[in-house]
Amino acid sequence: MALRESLEKILFEYPLVSNDNFKGHSFASYVRNVVPKSISASLELPEIYSVEASAGKGSWAKVPWIAIFNKLVTESVQSGFYCVYLFRADFSGVYLSLNQGIADKRKKFGLKKSRDMVRDQAQLFKDQLGSEKLREFSEPLDLQLDSVPKETTSRRLGLAYEAGNIASKFYSRESLPDDEELVDDVRKVLEIYFSLFEEVSLKEEADSDLLKEVSLNETAENNQPEREWFEDRTKYRLHRVTERNQTLSRKVKQLQGYECKACGFDFESRYGEIGRGYIEAHHNVPISNLSGTKMKLDPLNDFTVLCSNCHSMIHRIKPTPTLEEFRQNLMM
Numbered sequence: 001m002a003l004r005e006s007l008e009k010i011l012f013e014y015p016l017v018s019n020d021n022f023k024g025h026s027f028a029s030y031v032r033n034v035v036p037k038s039i040s041a042s043l044e045l046p047e048i049y050s051v052e053a054s055a056g057k058g059s060w061a062k063v064p065w066i067a068i069f070n071k072l073v074t075e076s077v078q079s080g081f082y083c084v085y086l087f088r089a090d091f092s093g094v095y096l097s098l099n100q101g102i103a104d105k106r107k108k109f110g111l112k113k114s115r116d117m118v119r120d121q122a123q124l125f126k127d128q129l130g131s132e133k134l135r136e137f138s139e140p141l142d143l144q145l146d147s148v149p150k151e152t153t154s155r156r157l158g159l160a161y162e163a164g165n166i167a168s169k170f171y172s173r174e175s176l177p178d179d180e181e182l183v184d185d186v187r188k189v190l191e192i193y194f195s196l197f198e199e200v201s202l203k204e205e206a207d208s209d210l211l212k213e214v215s216l217n218e219t220a221e222n223n224q225p226e227r228e229w230f231e232d233r234t235k236y237r238l239h240r241v242t243e244r245n246q247t248l249s250r251k252v253k254q255l256q257g258y259e260c261k262a263c264g265f266d267f268e269s270r271y272g273e274i275g276r277g278y279i280e281a282h283h284n285v286p287i288s289n290l291s292g293t294k295m296k297l298d299p300l301n302d303f304t305v306l307c308s309n310c311h312s313m314i315h316r317i318k319p320t321p322t323l324e325e326f327r328q329n330l331m332m
Contacts, residue, residue, distance in 0.1 A: 003042040003182045006035050007085065007094055010064065011173040015091045018060040031055040035066055042179065043068075043186055050075060062089045062154035063143055063161065068190070071248075072283075073197055078103035081125075081196065083189050086161055089154075090144045093172045097141060098189055098196070100164035111156060118164040125166045125196060133192060136185075137167035167192055252281040252299040260307035262314070262326055267307070279305045282314065284323065 010031065017027040036051040045051070045068070053066040054077075066085040067077050074080025079101040086095045100122065105114040126134060141162050148155040169185060171177065177185075258279040259266045267275030281303050304323050306314065314326050321329070 002179045003039060003186075004176055004179050006038050006042075006066075007171070007182070008173075008176055010035075010087060011091050011094060011176075014055070014064060014087070022056060022059050028055040028060075031064060031066075039066060039068075043183060048072065049190075052077075061157075062145075062148045062152075063087060063158045068186070070190075070193060070197065073193075074101065077101050081164075081166065081193070083186065083193055086141070086143060088142075088144045089147050089158065091173065092144065093170055095139075095141055095143075095168045095170050096137070096185055096189055097161070097168040098137070098166040098192055099161060099168075100166065102160040102164060106160075111160075115160055115163040118160070122164055122166045129167075129192060129196060133195065134167050137169045137189060137192070139168050139170050141165040141168045166196070248299060249281045252303040253277070253279055253305060255300050256303070256305045258305065260310055261304045261323060262306055262310040263330060265307040265309075280308060280311045282306045282311055 013027065014031075017025065022028060031053050032055065035053045039053075040049075040051045048071055050069050050071060051066065052069070053064070055061055055064045064087050065077065068083040069075050070082070074082055077084070081098060081100045084097050084099050086097050086099070088094065100118045102114050102118050105117055109117065131138070143158045143162060145155055145158045145162075148158060167189065169189075171182075176182075258268065258277060260279065267278040269275075282305070284302055284304055310326070314320060317326070317329070
């Protein structure tokens with residue numbers, strides 16, 4: 001089934017079937033199981049991506065979605081950022097959006113503050129990417145939530161999607177583009193997705209280490225809770241700006257140890273207990289090359305472990321060198 005046909009089927013049939021009992025409904029199963037496979041086939045996505053779709057859990061979602069995840073960034077709509085089709089609550093159309101998860105923040109900070117956080121973060125992302133890169137995907141996200149009762153989970157989720165939107169384009173139900181245009185748009189958004197990952201997330205670990213130190217110092221001095229933001233808007237440094245695949249990162253470190261493969265630095269030897277188990281995972285294959293590569297990420301062969309300094313420095317060299325090339329630079 002082609003991409004346009006999948007979107008069209010949901011736009012026209014979902015409002016009708018959503019009046020039926022949700023449990024065991026064939027259309028919910030179609031959205032959950034058939035649509036992701038159809039879209040993966042249409043887009044010919046490399047294995048670094050996964051596709052999921054949802055019509056709800058336990059009841060029909062007012063805003064069903066189809067998400068495309070980069071596994072290096074996130075594998076869930078609950079955290080990180082991802083590419084997603086979001087259907088309007090009145091099914092007058094669907095958005096292709098680069099959006100952010102909020103569930104992990106909501107547990108810690110509450111709903112209102114979490115929405116404010118991802119809204120501010122979305123603006124920082126937009127500033128980082130620049131207006132030219134977002135030119136075709138700058139439409140405001142309006143999910144027509146007036147039709148959704150207030151104080152319901154569906155409305156809260158819809159408001160979170162609107163707050164977390166980084167880039168989006170709207171397609172009217174009555175004038176969906178053909179498959180060629182739809183596929184081209186997804187590929188463009190995936191390029192923005194990767195660009196954001198490259199521009200921002202590679203700085204995360206080094207920045208979060210600095211921010212953790214700042215936060216701990218402030219906590220000790222002021223007895224205040226840890227700050228989520230570092231106030232340096234000129235450099236757009238964000239604490240935990242991207243919730244990357246932490247399971248993969250942990251596996252890399254468990255298999256390769258905690259001594260820098262470039263310079264031999266060991267955080268525990270230098271800092272004692274607070275340095276135990278700390279190191280950073282570096283992708284041997286430049287991230288920009290992964291978007292078109294069919295590969296499974298091997299924590300032993302596709303990564304190496306580096307200290308914060310070496311990790312920052314290796315990415316200052318363009319093109320990014322191999323570990324051996326970087327070691328040679330250190331010896332010069």
